[in-house]
Amino acid sequence: MRIIRFLLQKEFKQIFRNKTILAMIIVMPILQLLILPLAANYTVKNINLAVVDHDHSSFSQKLISKITASGYFKLQGYNPSFNKAFELIESDKADLILEIPADFERNLIRKNEQQIFIAVNAINGTKANLGGYYIGQIIRDFNNEIRLEWLPQLPANTQEGIQIVSSDWFNPFLNYDLFMVPGILAILVTMVAGFFTALNIVKEKETGTIEQIKVTPLKMRYFFLGKLIPFWILGNVVFTIGLITAWLVYGIVPQGNLFVLYGFIWLYLLAILGFGLLVSTYSNTQQQAMLIMFFFMMIFILMGGLFTPIDSMPSWAKVIARLNPVSYMIDVMRMVILKGSGWQDILPQLLKIFLLAVVLNSLLFFRKKISA
Amino acid sequence: MKQFLAFVKKEFYHVLRDKRTLFILVGLPIAQILIFGFALTNEVKDQKILVVDNAKDIASQRIIADIAASKYFQIEISTSDAKQILPSFKKGIIHLAIVIPSGFQNDLVHLKKAQIQVIADAADPNLATTLTNYISAIIADYEMDLNKVSNVPLRIIPDVRMLYNPQLKGAPNFVPGVMALVLMLICVLMTAISIVKEKETGTMEILLVSPFKPVLVILAKAVPYLVLSLINVATILLLSVFVLNVPVKGSVLLLFAESTLFIITCLTLGIFISIKTSTQQVAMLVSLMGMLLPTVLFSGFMFPIENMPVPFQWLSNIIPSKWFYIIVKSIMIKGVGFSIIWKETLVLLGITLLLFLISIKSFKIRME
Numbered sequence: 001m002r003i004i005r006f007l008l009q010k011e012f013k014q015i016f017r018n019k020t021i022l023a024m025i026i027v028m029p030i031l032q033l034l035i036l037p038l039a040a041n042y043t044v045k046n047i048n049l050a051v052v053d054h055d056h057s058s059f060s061q062k063l064i065s066k067i068t069a070s071g072y073f074k075l076q077g078y079n080p081s082f083n084k085a086f087e088l089i090e091s092d093k094a095d096l097i098l099e100i101p102a103d104f105e106r107n108l109i110r111k112n113e114q115q116i117f118i119a120v121n122a123i124n125g126t127k128a129n130l131g132g133y134y135i136g137q138i139i140r141d142f143n144n145e146i147r148l149e150w151l152p153q154l155p156a157n158t159q160e161g162i163q164i165v166s167s168d169w170f171n172p173f174l175n176y177d178l179f180m181v182p183g184i185l186a187i188l189v190t191m192v193a194g195f196f197t198a199l200n201i202v203k204e205k206e207t208g209t210i211e212q213i214k215v216t217p218l219k220m221r222y223f224f225l226g227k228l229i230p231f232w233i234l235g236n237v238v239f240t241i242g243l244i245t246a247w248l249v250y251g252i253v254p255q256g257n258l259f260v261l262y263g264f265i266w267l268y269l270l271a272i273l274g275f276g277l278l279v280s281t282y283s284n285t286q287q288q289a290m291l292i293m294f295f296f297m298m299i300f301i302l303m304g305g306l307f308t309p310i311d312s313m314p315s316w317a318k319v320i321a322r323l324n325p326v327s328y329m330i331d332v333m334r335m336v337i338l339k340g341s342g343w344q345d346i347l348p349q350l351l352k353i354f355l356l357a358v359v360l361n362s363l364l365f366f367r368k369k370i371s372a
Numbered sequence: 373m374k375q376f377l378a379f380v381k382k383e384f385y386h387v388l389r390d391k392r393t394l395f396i397l398v399g400l401p402i403a404q405i406l407i408f409g410f411a412l413t414n415e416v417k418d419q420k421i422l423v424v425d426n427a428k429d430i431a432s433q434r435i436i437a438d439i440a441a442s443k444y445f446q447i448e449i450s451t452s453d454a455k456q457i458l459p460s461f462k463k464g465i466i467h468l469a470i471v472i473p474s475g476f477q478n479d480l481v482h483l484k485k486a487q488i489q490v491i492a493d494a495a496d497p498n499l500a501t502t503l504t505n506y507i508s509a510i511i512a513d514y515e516m517d518l519n520k521v522s523n524v525p526l527r528i529i530p531d532v533r534m535l536y537n538p539q540l541k542g543a544p545n546f547v548p549g550v551m552a553l554v555l556m557l558i559c560v561l562m563t564a565i566s567i568v569k570e571k572e573t574g575t576m577e578i579l580l581v582s583p584f585k586p587v588l589v590i591l592a593k594a595v596p597y598l599v600l601s602l603i604n605v606a607t608i609l610l611l612s613v614f615v616l617n618v619p620v621k622g623s624v625l626l627l628f629a630e631s632t633l634f635i636i637t638c639l640t641l642g643i644f645i646s647i648k649t650s651t652q653q654v655a656m657l658v659s660l661m662g663m664l665l666p667t668v669l670f671s672g673f674m675f676p677i678e679n680m681p682v683p684f685q686w687l688s689n690i691i692p693s694k695w696f697y698i699i700v701k702s703i704m705i706k707g708v709g710f711s712i713i714w715k716e717t718l719v720l721l722g723i724t725l726l727l728f729l730i731s732i733k734s735f736k737i738r739m740e
Contacts, residue, residue: 020654028661039669039680046678089535090706092698108528115529122534123544123705127676132532133505143528162480162515163487166504168494169461179496199653206573283392286652287565291396294557299403307674308412309499311419311467317411331464338495341462 003218007226015230025196025234029188029242034249036184037177040307047131049073050085050094057105063142067098072134086119095121096131109150170338177250182333183306185242189265190272190326191297193235197276198293200227202283221365228273228361235269236262255340264332264346267353271325274360281367300326328353375584379592386566387596397562401554401604405611408546416502420448422460422469427476428452435472435488435514444506457491467493468503480518536705547612548700549673551605552693555631555638556667558601559594561659563642567593568655571646587735590646594639601635602628612704621707627700630717634696637724638663641692644731667693695720 016022053060068075076094079085088094099117108114118135122128171178204210213223246252254261283289303317304326313321321327328349335341425432440447448466457469471489479486490507492500570576579589612618620627641663649655668674670688677688688694695716702708
C-alpha cells in the first residue's frame with residue numbers, strides 16, 4: 001500500500017509540474033464544449049438559391065417569395081439564364097437552381113399541368129436531399145394554395161385523408177446541441193484518458209527513467225496501478241468539468257441518475273486507460289505511441305456513432321462498432337443525459353464495457369516486464 | 373548540394389527505420405477512405421420501429437405491410453400497448469414509433485379523416501426528421517393509392533435533378549477532406565515532432581555545430597515527409613477512383629501541383645511549430661489543437677461552414693485546409709480548370725509565404 005502511495009505521489013508531481021499539459025487538461029474540455037457544438041450544426045438551413053425566372057408572372061413571383069419566406073433558403077439573386085445560374089453552382093455560391101419556364105402560369109391554367117426544373121448541387125448528399133425535400137414540400141403547399149384559390153369547389157374535401165400527427169420526444173424543439181454535447185463529452189474524456197496514458201510510459205522509456213524503475217524492487221502490477229489511478233482521477237475531473245460546462249452553457253442537465261452516469265464512466269475509464277497503457281508499453285517512441293493512438297482514436301470516434309447512426313452502417317462495420325468502447329460510451333451518454341435511462345436500460349452496454357475493461361487490464365497486469 | 377543530399381538520406385533512414393510509424397502513416401489514409409466510404413452514411417435503412425396497432429383492421433394492416441416492405445424500416449416490436457414506447461426508447465432499441473388508433477378504417481371510410489400518430493426519438497434531431505419524412509411518404513403513397521388521384525387539376529410537377537452526385541453518395545464530399553486531413557497529419561504533426569525530438573534528445577545541438585547551414589538541417593527533415601505525402605495523395609486518388617468509383621474529372625496534373633503546394637504549406641507550419649516548442653508532447657498538443665482540430669472543424673468537409681456563427685466563418689478563412697478542400701473538390705468532382713480556382717490557389721500561396729517568412733524570422737541558431 002505504501003508503495004502505491006509513493007508511486008501516486010511521483011505521478012501527480014510529474015503531472016502537475018508540466019503547466020502546459022495541465023492547462024490543456026483543464027481548458028480543453030471547456031473550449032471544445034464551447035466551440036464544437038457551435039460548429040457541428042447539421043441543421044440544414046441557408047440553402048443558397050439561384051432563381052431563373054423565364055415567366056415573370058404573378059404565380060412565379062408568389063412561388064419565389066413563398067420559398068424565400070420559408071427560412072430554409074437564401075435567395076442568391078435572379079439570373080437571366082440557366083447557364084448563368086450554373087456558374088454560381090460551379091463557384092459554390094449557389095446550392096440549388098430553380099428554373100421556372102416561360103408561360104408557366106398560362107400553361108398551368110390551360111393545360112392543367114406544368115413542370116418546373118430544380119437542379120441541386122449534390123456533392124453534399126445530406127444537404128441536397130433535405131434541400132430537395134424542402135423545396136418539394138413548399139411547391140406542393142403552393143400548388144394546394146392556388147388550387148384552392150382557382151377551384152374552391154374542388155372535390156378534394158370529399159377524398160379520404162389520413163392526418164399524420166408527429167411528435168418528437170426527448171428533444172421537442174429539435175435542438176442540435178442537445179444531441180452533440182453528450183457525444184462530445186464522451187469523445188473528450190476518451191481523448192484525454194487515451195492520449196495521456198499512451199504517452200506516459202513511453203516517455204519514461206525515451207528519457208531513460210524506466211531503467212531506474214526497472215532496477216527498483218517494484219512489482220509490475222504496482223507500477224501499472226500507479227499509472228492507472230492518477231489518470232482515472234483526472235478523467236473523472238475532466239468529465240465533471242465537462243458536465244458542469246454543459247449545464248452552465250447549454251442548460252443541459254442529465255435526465256437520468258448521476259450515479260448511473262458516473263458508474264458507467266468509472267468502468268469506461270478503466271477500459272480506455274488500460275488500452276492507452278497497453279499502447280504505451282508496446283511502443284518505443286512517443287511519436288509512435290501517439291500515431292498508434294491517433295489511428296485507433298480516429299477509427300473509434302468516426303465509427304462511434306457521433307456523426308452518423310451505427311444502424312446505417314454495413315454489417316462488417318457493425319462488428320467493429322461492437323468492439324468499439326467509444327460507441328457504447330456515446331450511446332450511454334445520450335441515453336442517460338437525454339432520455340433519463342436507468343441501470344436496467346444500460347445494462348447491456350455496462351456488461352460489454354466491463355468485459356472490455358477486464359480483458360484489456362488483464363493483458364496489461366499479466367505483463368512481467370516492459371519492452372524497452 | 374551533396375551535403376544536403378546526405379542529410380536527406382539520413383532523414384529517410386530515420387523514417388524508414390520505424391516500421392510501425394511508417395505502417396500507420398501509409399495505412400491511415402486507406403483506413404480512413406474505407407471507413408468514410410463504406411461505414412459512414414446518413415442513409416436510412418432497416419431502421420427498427422415499434423408499431424402500436426389498436427385498429428387491427430384492413431387499412432391499418434395494409435399500412436403496416438407497406439412500412440414493413442419498405443427498405444427503410446423493419447418492424448421490431450408489434451404491440452397493442454402504447455406503454456411499451458417509452459421503455460423501448462430508453463433502451464435505445466427503436467428510434468421511431470407509430471400508433472394507429474382503434475377504429476382507423478371506420479374513421480377513414482365514414483368520416484373521411486383518420487389519424488396516425490408518429491413519435492420520433494429526437495435525441496438525434498436529423499434522424500428523427502428524416503424518419504418522420506419517410507414514414508409520412510409511405511402513408512401518403514397509401515393515401516394516393518386509396519384515392520387513385522392521378523388527374524388532379526393545376527398540377528405543378530417539380531423535376532428535380534441532382535448534379536455531380538446523383539446517388540447522393542457521401543464519397544465526393546469526404547475524399548477531398550480525407551486528403552487534407554492526412555496531409556495535415558503527416559506534414560504538420562510528423563515534421564514538428566521529428567524536429568523537436570532532436571531538440572529533446574540533444575542531437576540537434578550536434579547538428580547545429582556542424583559546418584552545415586542550419587536552415588538546410590531543417591529543410592532536410594521535411595523532404596521524406598514530402599515524398600510520403602505525395603505517395604499518400606496517389607493512394608487516396610487510386611482508392612477513390614477504383615474502390616469508391618469517384619473519378620477525377622479535372623486534370624490530375626493540376627491536382628498534384630495543388631497538393632504539392634498544400635504539402636509545402638503544411639511542412640512550413642510543422643517547422644514553425646517545431647521552432648516554437650521544446651518538448652514532443654507540447655509540439656504534439658499544439659499540432660493537434662492548432663491544426664488538426666481546425667482542419668476537421670473549419671474545412672467544411674465534416675461540418676457545414678454556412679451554419680456556423682459569423683466569427684467562425686471569418687476564422688475559417690485563415691485555415692489553409694479550407695482552401696485546399698475547395699480546390700480539390702472543384703478539380704475532382706466538378707472538373708473545373710485553373711481559371712476557376714486561381715483565387716483559392718493565391719490565398720494558399722499567400723498563407724505559405726507568410727508562414728515561411730515568420731519561420732525564417734523566428735529561427736535561431738543558438739539553443740537555450
